[in-house]
Amino acid sequence: MLKKNDDIPLFIEDYTSEGNGIGRYEGFAVFVSEAAVGDTVLCHIIKVKSSYAIGKLLQVLSPSKDRRSTDCRLFPKCGGCAFRHITYEAELKYKGKLVSDAFLRIGGIDLAAEPIIGAQNIYGYRNKAQLPVKMEDNVLKIGFYAPKSHRVIDGGECALHPRDFFRAVKLFKDFICSFGISVYDETTHKGLIRHLYLRKAFAANELMVCVVINGDCLPHAEKLTESLRSVPSFKTLVLNINKASTNVVLGTQCKTLFGPGWITDELCHLSFKLSPLTFYQVNPEQAQLLYQKAGELAECKKTDTLLDLYCGTGTIGLTLAKNVKQLIGVEIIESAVSDAIENSRNNRINNARFIRGDAKDAAAALKNEGIAPNIVILDPPRKGCDKELLKTVSDMNPEKIIYVSCDPATLARDCKILKETGYTVKTITPIDLFPRTVHVETVVLMTRTDAGKG
Ligand code: SAH
Numbered sequence: 001m002l003k004k005n006d007d008i009p010l011f012i013e014d015y016t017s018e019g020n021g022i023g024r025y026e027g028f029a030v031f032v033s034e035a036a037v038g039d040t041v042l043c044h045i046i047k048v049k050s051s052y053a054i055g056k057l058l059q060v061l062s063p064s065k066d067r068r069s070t071d072c073r074l075f076p077k078c079g080g081c082a083f084r085h086i087t088y089e090a091e092l093k094y095k096g097k098l099v100s101d102a103f104l105r106i107g108g109i110d111l112a113a114e115p116i117i118g119a120q121n122i123y124g125y126r127n128k129a130q131l132p133v134k135m136e137d138n139v140l141k142i143g144f145y146a147p148k149s150h151r152v153i154d155g156g157e158c159a160l161h162p163r164d165f166f167r168a169v170k171l172f173k174d175f176i177c178s179f180g181i182s183v184y185d186e187t188t189h190k191g192l193i194r195h196l197y198l199r200k201a202f203a204a205n206e207l208m209v210c211v212v213i214n215g216d217c218l219p220h221a222e223k224l225t226e227s228l229r230s231v232p233s234f235k236t237l238v239l240n241i242n243k244a245s246t247n248v249v250l251g252t253q254c255k256t257l258f259g260p261g262w263i264t265d266e267l268c269h270l271s272f273k274l275s276p277l278t279f280y281q282v283n284p285e286q287a288q289l290l291y292q293k294a295g296e297l298a299e300c301k302k303t304d305t306l307l308d309l310y311c312g313t314g315t316i317g318l319t320l321a322k323n324v325k326q327l328i329g330v331e332i333i334e335s336a337v338s339d340a341i342e343n344s345r346n347n348r349i350n351n352a353r354f355i356r357g358d359a360k361d362a363a364a365a366l367k368n369e370g371i372a373p374n375i376v377i378l379d380p381p382r383k384g385c386d387k388e389l390l391k392t393v394s395d396m397n398p399e400k401i402i403y404v405s406c407d408p409a410t411l412a413r414d415c416k417i418l419k420e421t422g423y424t425v426k427t428i429t430p431i432d433l434f435p436r437t438v439h440v441e442t443v444v445l446m447t448r449t450d451a452g453k454g
Helices: 088-105 163-179 221-228 284-298 315-323 334-346 359-368 387-396 408-420
Strands: 007-015 021-025 028-032 040-048 052-062 128-136 139-145 152-154 193-201 206-213 234-241 253-258 263-267 270-274 305-309 326-331 352-356 375-378 400-405 423-431 441-448
Touching: 007 028, 007 052, 021 040, 028 040, 088 408, 088 423, 128 152, 128 163, 139 163, 163 193, 163 206, 163 221, 193 263, 206 263, 221 234, 221 253, 263 284, 270 315, 270 334, 284 315, 284 375, 284 400, 284 423, 284 441, 305 315, 305 359, 305 387, 315 326, 315 334, 315 352, 326 334, 326 359, 334 352, 359 387, 375 387, 387 408, 400 408, 408 423, 408 441
Parallel strands: 028 052, 206 234, 305 326, 305 375, 326 352, 375 400
Antiparallel strands: 007 021, 007 040, 021 028, 040 052, 128 139, 128 193, 139 152, 193 206, 234 253, 263 270, 400 441, 423 441
16 A cells, blocks of 8 residues: 555656656556656655555656656746656647547547647747746745745746747846835735736737736836837836736736837737737747638638637637628627727728627627627637537537637537537647647537538
8 A cells, every 4th residue: 555755666657637647556546747658767655645646756767768858947846837858749649639538538529639730839939928026035036936836936037938038037127126126925915016927929029018016106117118128129018007915917907108008919911919918829820820720620601700709809700800701709808809909900801890798698699689600719718618608609500610728628528518509529629839838729620410411
């Protein structure tokens, strides 16, 4: 019987959904982080639960052929990447299998996923970082919360960030120290600086620096602007006001201190305005492949009505708008909707309409209006769609539903519900939007089960 503090050899045969290695010891599952499938490791048991144990990797006794040396000094402390210790090919293989397994296990759908669409570029691809700022033992830290803690790992040089983020972090640190600006303390709810939020538009090489504060103004802001101007891509400096004592990073109010208050990116030959609060895919190169895939699956016709639910700044729908009769987008965040409207104007798209609202309510209202979309795109946050929304979508009777998701588990759950209402999963395509991390994006095509019959 396995006990705490045992040191055991373990062959790693699979990964958990968090990317930890799984081995079996006398039939009992043991989870070990930083272990690779194919490794035999020596691990120290730190916890024994009723159905599994957790081990800490002490030594790799025999390395897997997938193993490689890690290439980021923050790994694994920062908790951002899960797979810097294995080859990218092995990571892709795992992600493809994860998606197929979720459909079988959670969705009861026995259909293998298409080959995963991997990334050419696995470094510096992220266009966004929200970095907590903290003073720990009189040391200023800007970086990432260590897994399951609020300890900050100083992380100016994350391998997933573009180089101008490194520079912005360094300049911001210098600014805080030079002017003795106070840093927010979660326990006392005192102090000013909470997060440094960076966003980059790769196509136009534009950097947005947004300082999240527990207050109304940033002292010496003009000095920060002055120093950030040494970064060639620096375009705009914005304050975000967040006085709430919660873990939510951004408040709802923004103030522009320098530049326009937004940046503009280009995707699928269209331009997109990005305000601080607007959702935008973090890996635009891969997002482009995702949108192309969604377009291929949609096979739009000039007579089609396309409903883009959870549309953010309108990206997916707008890239398809020229191929359809009308596009309707629905999104809950006000500034994302106004960006989407402006994006359609800037791209000379005049068959699009955007509605601010909860997807569930807006879809029901559209249905009552008699709108009958031929194609519905669903791209909800991780928690997936409301059951009621799925029912409304199915009642609208579209020929195709294209479901884009960053969580295979909720995706499989929702596809099961849609299946029960008369839709069939035709294809499942995983796309790696988040190389080296445990996350994977998937796009699914569903059509009416009885389509073409009778
Ligand atoms: N399709 C977009 C955005 C996807 S992210 C893109 O590819 O860029 C999910 C979006 O859903 C976010 O913009 C979020 O603000 C929005 N959202 C979250 N909950 C919502 C709800 N209940 N109703 C409508 N939109 C919602």
